[in-house]
Each structure stands twice: as structure tokens, then as C-alpha cells.
Amino acid sequence: MSDILLIEDEPIIARNISILLGRAGHTVTHAPSASAARLALGSGMQPDLVIADISLGDGDGLEVLTAHIDRLRDCPVIVMSGQDTTANRLRAEEIAVAAFLSKPFAMARLSELVAALLAQNLPQGQRRPGPSVMMYSHDTIGLGHMRRNSAIAEELVARVPGLSVLMLVGCPAGMIFAPKPGIDYIKLPSLAKLGRDRWQSGSLRIDAETASAMRAGILQQVADTFKPDIFLVDHEPTGVWNELMTPLRRLREMHGTQTILGLRDILDEPERTRSRWCETGTDKVIAGLYDDVLIYGNADFYPSSRAYGLDALRPGHVQYCGAVTTVQARRMQRREKGPRRVLVSGGGGRDAFLLLATALEAQALLPRRYRPELTLIAGPLMDNELRERLHIRAAELDVTFLDQVNDMPARIAASDLFVTMGGYNSVTEALAIGVPALVVPRVGPSSEQRIRAERLRSLGLAQVIERPDLTPKALSLHLSGTSASPSIRPAQLSLAFDGATRAAVHIAALLKQRAPKETEQSLQVSHG
Known part of the structure; x- marks a missing residue:
């Protein structure tokens, strides 16, 4: 060259x-x-x-x-x-x-x-621009959508020479993961979720109409300027307030962009989701404006394609990728025996205060000889006032309290028990590593975490405490290891946790089909 x-x-x-x-x-x-x-x-x-x-x-x-x-x-x-x-x-x-x-x-x-x-x-x-991928994650309560896109982006830039990945994120904390060559992000104005399909401005003191107009304007300008080869949308097919409708149409019609919808395995109650998609026209958007649907899960764990009618909407274009986890989680090995360690985390932390506060009071109930080495992680989205209250109480009990960490897989692997809410990323990383998990699912605004917890319990993959049953006394039995709950039995399942790799392979193949002939050879070398 x-x-x-x-x-x-x-x-x-x-x-x-x-x-x-x-x-x-x-x-x-x-x-x-x-x-x-x-x-x-x-x-x-x-x-x-x-x-x-x-x-x-x-x-x-x-x-x-x-x-x-x-x-x-x-x-x-x-x-x-x-x-x-x-x-x-x-x-x-x-x-x-x-x-x-x-x-x-x-x-x-x-x-x-x-x-x-x-x-x-x-x-x-x-001058020829290199291949490009744009990713969208609205992120209002947690970090799950952005985490999945980030894991896929890292796999992609390692496989496709000269690739640029631009991530559009709505997370209030911005792009909290370490930057990588070839990956950048644009922060959309943050939103707060009030309930199912209801949002308001998150940080700015503006009304919903102004926030919607700002986000839509940014999305349209970026799409028209960046002109991605592939547009990967996580979870919300039409975007918040339908903000993706114009970019989706313009990208397909003017730039020939291929569009992919990425969905976690469990969205909400299937009947409610299908009904809502039908009422809002989202089903027609999936059928008409998306080329492929990638399901970040395993059919043996949850039959997402059938449950949500995806096979009927995009027949022949729905693919299970396996759970999306980080490379670190897939490579992590359990620690050897030692003093009992328990890790408690509420993911992004937006609504994790109750779980962490209960864990501290459960520790306080235990005689000192039965107390484990307890570590609590607040998460980057927890309100500062609540975070400070937990800091003070943790110090009184000699419990390790961390605001956030960048080595979560290693901390999970070093634990004898991982106590978490029912979020996608926390649960899948614990399963990938093989650490016993105690799941306390969120109550609303969707039924996602409750359904996931039920599946985990029925398959023998985790123990579960429902939110109404979460008390210091109930949790103390799990912290000490004296819970009367039946031991976790290995499920007769073969679950894949390389969803990021499989999704990246699929997207890389599409990029290769679009590549000018002079760049096909370099793409082929990378894939090999």
C-alpha cells in the first residue's frame, strides 16, 4: 500500500x-x-x-x-x-x-x-473512508444496553481493520468504560424512566418535548454526517419517543445502511410486549426497517424468538447469539478456598440502595465469627445522598464499600456468593464465571427481572429472594452460608456466553459484503 x-x-x-x-x-x-x-x-x-x-x-x-x-x-x-x-x-x-x-x-x-x-x-x-458501525443504546435505569454494545464494539474493532464504531449513549454517567482505538461515543441528553414507555428529562431541567427535540436532532445530524455501513440498535426498535424513525428511514434510503436490532433474551411479559408492539406499530418497524434481529441469549434458557413473535416478523433473519458477556468474564477462573467472601452489587446502582442497605443490616445481625468478608458496590448511577448513607454504615460494620469498579468479573470470581438484582449483565457474568448467585429481582417497571429470576430458579441456576421477602434476617442466612434453601443443582443446559463474539462475526460478515474490492482482502485476513 x-x-x-x-x-x-x-x-x-x-x-x-x-x-x-x-x-x-x-x-x-x-x-x-x-x-x-x-x-x-x-x-x-x-x-x-x-x-x-x-x-x-x-x-x-x-x-x-x-x-x-x-x-x-x-x-x-x-x-x-x-x-x-x-x-x-x-x-x-x-x-x-x-x-x-x-x-x-x-x-x-x-x-x-x-x-x-x-x-x-x-x-x-x-481517500476512502473505512468501514463504520453506529450503535444506539438509550440507557435510562441501568448500564445493560451500553455494556452489550460496548462488548460487541470491542470484538468488532479487533476483527475489522480500519473500523470506526460510534456509540450513541443515553447513560447519565456517559461512556464509563475505558476507550479503545476505533471506538468513540456521543452522549445524548439523559432520560429518567417514569414507567413503562414513559420518560422525562434526566439531568437537565427541561420539559420532555425539549429533551425529545434535542435528542432527535442530535441523532439525525450524526446519522447524516457519519453515514454508517451498519446501524445496531439495542432494545428499543423505534428509540425513545420514536426518535429513531427518521434516522432509520434516511439511512436505508439515502446511504443503504444495513440495520440490526439487538435484543436481550427477556424483554417483558411476552403477551404485553406483542400487544404493545402491535398498538404502536413497532411490529411493522421491525418487519420493514430492520434487516436482522440478534437475540443476546440462549433458546434453551428463554425462547425469545417464539415468545415475542420475532420469527413471524423477520422470518429467517433472527439469530440467537448466546449471552453477551465480557472477554474477562469468559476467561475468569474461580478462586481457591479461603475465608467466605460475599459480593453485593446492584449493577448501575440507580435503584440498588435497598438491596445494599439490607445487606449491611444482615451483616450486623450476624455474630462476628459468622460474618463473611463482605464487599458492596454502589454503581455509578446511585444518588450521592444515598451513597453517603451506605458509606457511613459500611464503615461502622467494617464492610468494604466501593462506589464503582472496573474489574467486576475478577471480583465476582473471587467471591463465594454474588448477591445481585436480576439485571442481564450481572446475572450472565455470574453464570459465565460459575459463581453461586442470589438474585433479588427489581419490581417494575417491566417484568424482565422477575421472569429472569423465575427461569434461574426453575433451572437450578440461582437462588432467589423476591423483593417483599428481602429482610435482614432472610439475607443474613445467605451471607453466613447457613441458608436452609436447597443447594443449586447443575442444570442440564449448554449455555453459550460468547454472544459478543457471535454478534461481531455476523456484523463483520455484513461489512465484508459491503466492502470495496480493494479492501476485501484485508477483511478476509482479519477474519482468518
């Missing part, structure tokens, strides 16, 4: 960079010294890009570049050095280098930078 001159005297670094860029289709000429670099540039070589170290065994990389500045006038230069000083930066600015990388740096960062500089250097008529 492009000719790159690499000036680097450290063999291992030079080899790694050469392999990285070679896999991307570039031709790399390696100059292992200042004299070799002078020879290459003096022989008439006209590279498309130069990557140069400053400290070379027999000279200075910046001096070499300065001596050949006329030849490199239109060539982007990346300077890298373990001596990131003001003096070196100023010297680099004098020859207008495109970027200065301080060693050590991530190879992924270098790869992204090289691709961007080479694309920028192409004539306007030869």
Missing part, C-alpha cells in the same frame, strides 16, 4: 514495528543506523512516511531528517524517543514532524497514527 522508512537501531523494536506495518500491507525499509538512513534517503528513496528514533548508535535521527528536509517536504514524519524532553520536542517542531511518540508506546497507537497520516496524505479523490 505505502512505502515506509523506519529508522531505528533497537532490533526488537524495529522488528515489531516492521511486522505490525507489514501485516497492514505496507512495505517497510529498515535503516538500523544514522548512516543507513542517510544512505537510503540520499539514494533517491521517496517514502510515503518516515518513522525515526532520535538516539541512534552512530548519530542523531533529527539531524538526519534535517539534512534531507527538502526531500521530506510532503512526507509525514513520526519521531519516537525515550528522551522526551522539551529540547527534543522543539527540535522536532522545527522540521514540522507530524507526531512525537514517547517510548514506550502502544503498538496499537502507532498503527492508528500511521493509518491516519497516510490517509490524510492521499489526494482527495483517492
